[in-house]
Amino acid sequence: MKNMKIRITADGPYIVTGGIPLSEKIIKSAGNCYVYDDGVELPQAETYSLCRCGKSKNAPFCDGSHRAAGFDGEETASPALYTERAELIRGQALDMLDDGRCAFARFCHRDKGDAWELIKHSDIPHNREEAITAASECPAGRLTAVTKAGALIEPAYEPAIEILQDPERGAICGISVKGNIPIESAAGVLYEKRNRAVLCRCGKSENKPFCDASHID
Ligand code: SF4
Numbered sequence: 001m002k003n004m005k006i007r008i009t010a011d012g013p014y015i016v017t018g019g020i021p022l023s024e025k026i027i028k029s030a031g032n033c034y035v036y037d038d039g040v041e042l043p044q045a046e047t048y049s050l051c052r053c054g055k056s057k058n059a060p061f062c063d064g065s066h067r068a069a070g071f072d073g074e075e076t077a078s079p080a081l082y083t084e085r086a087e088l089i090r091g092q093a094l095d096m097l098d099d100g101r102c103a104f105a106r107f108c109h110r111d112k113g114d115a116w117e118l119i120k121h122s123d124i125p126h127n128r129e130e131a132i133t134a135a136s137e138c139p140a141g142r143l144t145a146v147t148k149a150g151a152l153i154e155p156a157y158e159p160a161i162e163i164l165q166d167p168e169r170g171a172i173c174g175i176s177v178k179g180n181i182p183i184e185s186a187a188g189v190l191y192e193k194r195n196r197a198v199l200c201r202c203g204k205s206e207n208k209p210f211c212d213a214s215h216i217d
């Protein structure tokens with residue numbers, strides 16, 4: 001995708017360029033795990049603007065409501081690299097990085113426990129596989145399984161943007177950004193390119209532009 005980018009505007013929307021596919025995903029529990037259902041079909045375009053103030057009446061798109069709402073979109077997220085920010089959690093056969101940047105999407109929970117417990121007991125083959133799934137399916141990229149040789153295990157994603165909905169919590173969720181799409185701050189500085197990230201779209205995050213699960217409140 002040529003010129004693929006998400007550009008943050010000062011106190012305004014995300015401008016998406018490069019014809020990045022857009023879809024809606026509904027978070028749903030399935031036993032002790034979580035899965036996605038497809039949501040409504042969203043229009044596809046070369047360029048579109050996504051609301052980040054939470055006030056649009058045409059969500060997920062911006063309708064200009066941020067101006068009347070006096071939205072303060074100041075970006076406060078640390079510019080440090082993921083591997084610098086994240087804590088390394090050691091397990092028996094695998095380790096895991098955790099930077100605490102959680103969107104409360106809950107994909108870190110599996111039948112046999114959560115990602116932290118599974119990593120701890122990753123000498124058991126089933127736990128090892130489940131730990132990789134639990135860490136890799138974290139849409140925020142908070143969790144990443146790491147081999148004992150130090151290689152980060154990432155799922156293969158094509159560039160895509162997914163609008164997350166969380167009806168079981170009676171909330172919207174953030175904007176899942178997959179596949180290393182460049183994200184540029186309002187000041188014109190690129191954030192670290194990541195395979196997985198969730199952007200705030202309720203306007204309440206204290207770690208803008210990233211989701212910090214404030215939508216749950
Ligand atoms: S963002 Fe990651 S760590 Fe947070 S609840 Fe979702 S899957 Fe778990």
Ligand code: FES
Nearest residue numbers: 051052053062065
């Ligand atoms: S950012 Fe424009 S309406 Fe929300």
